[in-house]
Amino acid sequence: MLKEGDKVPSFDLESDAGGRVSSRSLAGRPVVVYFYPRDLTPGCTRQAIAFSQAARKFAALGAEVIGISKDSLASHQKFRSQCKLTIPLLSDPDLAAHKAFGAYGEKTMYGKKVTGVIRSTFVIGPDGRVARVFPSVKVDGHADKVLEALSEMSGGGATKAEAKTAAKGAKPAAKAAPPTRAARK
Numbered sequence: 001m002l003k004e005g006d007k008v009p010s011f012d013l014e015s016d017a018g019g020r021v022s023s024r025s026l027a028g029r030p031v032v033v034y035f036y037p038r039d040l041t042p043g044c045t046r047q048a049i050a051f052s053q054a055a056r057k058f059a060a061l062g063a064e065v066i067g068i069s070k071d072s073l074a075s076h077q078k079f080r081s082q083c084k085l086t087i088p089l090l091s092d093p094d095l096a097a098h099k100a101f102g103a104y105g106e107k108t109m110y111g112k113k114v115t116g117v118i119r120s121t122f123v124i125g126p127d128g129r130v131a132r133v134f135p136s137v138k139v140d141g142h143a144d145k146v147l148e149a150l151s152e153m154s155g156g157g158a159t160k161a162e163a164k165t166a167a168k169g170a171k172p173a174a175k176a177a178p179p180t181r182a183a184r185k
Helices: 042-053 055-060 073-082 096-102 141-152 161-165
Strands: 012-015 020-022 032-034 064-069 090-092 104-109 112-117 120-124 130-134
Touching: 012 120, 032 042, 032 096, 032 104, 042 055, 042 064, 042 073, 042 141, 055 141, 064 161, 073 090, 120 141
Parallel strands: 032 064, 064 090
Antiparallel strands: 012 020, 012 090, 032 120, 104 112, 120 130
């Protein structure tokens, strides 16, 4: 699996929104790329809806969210329509991008070792390098964790509380001004 600081592997995939999306076309801005197993399954649906509902918050931080699975464009379009998704979904039928990112391989399901898609998320920085990695993602609350990480990255050292506030879309509370000379006496 890619690690923080690694250069993002080259990819060029078809989008359900039309056209193609490549690693080169994403340069210059932060991008959240998440890999998921299958359209219209319970966990994948909750994850895609959470990212779609938070799309404006990601945009406010200058980031775009892209989902990638091996499903066909027709399946992605059905998924987008039925679930009212607002994020682009890319089709990787031969799993080349999955494998390049390390999002396909051996994993444990129900106590057994299997080979398959590893639900994972990568935050790509404007420099084309991996800024954050979320391996073996748990769906519930994940979009908020990614927002928090992006907020910390864009805030240039924001405190954890400030990052959570920004991720929730609220304005952070003003810091208390130091006491005036009169108040100190």
